[in-house]
Amino acid sequence: MLKKIFKFIKGYVIIEITGNNKERFVNMCLNNFLNIYDVVPIEDGLVMKTDRSSFFSMRRLVKKCGVRVRIVRKCGAMHTLRLYHRRYGFFAAGAAVAMFLFFLPQYVLCVEIDGEYNADESEIRQVLREHGVYPGARKKNIDDLSEIKDAIVFDIDGINWAWLYDEGARMRLQIQESSPKPKVNDKSTPMDIVAAHDGFVTRADVYRGERHVSIGTSVAAGDTLVSGKVAVFPLGAEERYMYVHSAAKVIADTVRTESGKFSTTETLRIRTGRARALLTLSIFGRDIDLFRRVGYADYDENKIRHDLDIPVIGYSGLSLTVTTAREIRQVQRELTEDEVLARASEVLEERICKKLGARAVRTDEELAFAKNGDVYSVELRMHLKENIGIEVPLNEELSG
Amino acid sequence: MRRFSEFVANTMRVPKDAVMDLPRLSVCGDREIYIENHKGLAEYTDTDIRVKMRDGIMHISGKELRIIVMKYGSIVINGIFGAVIYENNGDKYKKC
Known part of the structure; x- marks a missing residue:
């Protein structure tokens, strides 16, 4: 070689x-x-x-x-x-490209923020700008990366981690937001346990607090099952109470109902087989569409971005996004009654399950429906065995 | 002279290619031949290569024959060989 x-x-x-x-x-x-x-x-x-x-x-x-x-x-x-020794323009262009490649890594040409966040993007960009990170800035003038990271984490609420990556002409800020902590009640705070849902109580294990519920009784949503205000005085003596953080497991048979309307037709999106590749050129963060129009009334699109990375230098500031637009034809299809009910059952079950607490057990379910023209009104009744007790701050009047 | 040099080579156990100026061949299967002490090319085509030697011509026939290295004293031939024939002054054929 x-x-x-x-x-x-x-x-x-x-x-x-x-x-x-x-x-x-x-x-x-x-x-x-x-x-x-x-x-x-x-x-x-x-x-x-x-x-x-x-x-x-x-x-x-x-x-x-x-x-x-x-x-x-x-x-x-x-x-x-x-052969080319008299082509001065050619050499001038080569020199210009060489100079461009030499100076390119010394400037920030675009700033990208990466990661899942709810914080205001303009606020993040403002913090970056204060530390010298903005399109057109010289890398020499950028503050220390640790300082930028600290500024973002401390100045912007919710962000618990950030880091700035130098990728040639691009500075990429990777951020991560902290997920909110689950609310946990302090064990020293007096709490009642109330019924979250109507039900027929089949079992009640009270670990702490004064029992207000008995097995074999029906309770309505909001009824106090266990009180955090516990009487500690003998009959005839002065009234004295102890306030505790109630703890109990109250299992009840409950019925949850959900209903909805479901159409007998469904819309299918079928690909016709025609597709077009649409190109978008991105120059230093600015997108330039290289196509006039898609030409399809309805279509799905899939985007793939190609960044031009130069070895050693990194991202050159140029990207090409290829969007594949696939034409879609919408077709209406008639559903049979069984299909409508199966879909309705699935949707309604999902709705009910989202509202359930942990360890609820389904014992039975009933599906009722009525057809009105092209629409089915469906109601799902789900029989469950679940813990209906939820902790609420102690209510002196109700507990008393 | 030749007989004398052969006598010297035989009695003194000296390699004959060095004393008698004979060609030395290294054949690698039917794919490559390395020839030393040649005296030049006589014919070169895809199927036949004739190499001049001191006492005659070496005829190499085959397919896709190529001279890959050619120097003053050595030559390397590549290809698929069919035969290597010594043509000694046109009166005698020796096939190896």
């Missing part, structure tokens, strides 16, 4: 030898220590490569052997330089 590179730098000539004494010519070249290689026979002669200096020494041998020499191609860096 190294030899090939040197050959290319020095330059070489591919020549075609024709005539009767071509073998003699080759022998004479070897005897005169001329450098010839890659000798390949062709129909009526030989094709070979020789370096520039050997080529000029061949004239004498050519006359002696009486062969004809034709230059097939001149190759190599020297030859290319000779």
Whole structure:
């Protein structure tokens, strides 16, 4: 490989030898220590490569052997330089590109914020700008990355981690927001336990607090099941109460109902098979659409972004986004009654399950429906066995 | 002279290619031949290569024959060989 590179730098000539004494010519070249290689026979002669200096020494041998020499191609860096040595514009453009590539990594040409966040983007960009990170800024003037990270984490609420990545002409800020802590009631705070839903109590295990519920009774939503205000006085004595954080497990049979209207038709989105690739050029963060219109009334789109990364330098500031638009045809399909009810059941079950607490057990379910034209009114009744007790702050009046 | 040099080579146990200026061949299967002490090319085509030697011509026939290295004293031929024949002054054929 190294030899090939040197050959290319020095330059070489591919020549075609024709005539009767071509073998003699080759022998004479070897005897005169001329450098010839890659000798390949062709129909009526030989094709070979020789370096520039050997080529000029061949004239004498050519006359002696009486062969004809034709230059097939001149190759190599020297030859290319000779070919282009008067094209000043070409060299000027090359120099300009080299300068551009040299200065490119010294400037920030676009700033991207990456990660899931609810914080105001303009606020984040303002903090970055204060620390010298904005499109067009010199990297030399950017503050220390740790400082920027601290500023973002401390100045903007909700963000618990951030880091700025230098990717050539792009600065990418990766941020992560802290998820809110679950609300946990302090165990020292007096709490009642009330019914979250109507139900028939089948089991009540009270661990702390005064029991207000008994097994085999029906309770309504909001009824106090266990009170945090516990009486600690004998009959006839002065009233004294102890306030505790109630704890209990109250299992009840409950019924949850959900209803909705469902159409007998469904819309299918079918691909027609026609697709177009739409190109968007992004230059230093500005998008330029390279297409006029999609041309489809309805379509799905899939975007793939290609960044031009230059080795060592990194992101060059140029990106090409290829959006594949696939044409869609909408088709209405009639559903059978079974299909409508299956879908309704699925949707309603999902709605109920989202409202349930942990460890609820389904014991039975009933689906009732009525057809009105093209619409089904469906009601789902789900029978459950669940813990209906929820903690609420102690209410003195109700507990008393 | 030749007989004398052969006698010297035999008695003194000296390689004959060095004393008698004979060609030395290294054949690698039917794919590559390395020839030393040749005296030049006599014919070069895709199917036949004739290499001059001191006492005659070595004829290599085959398919897709290519001279990959060619120097003053040595030559390397690549291809699929069918036969390597010594043509000694046209009166005698030795096939190897």
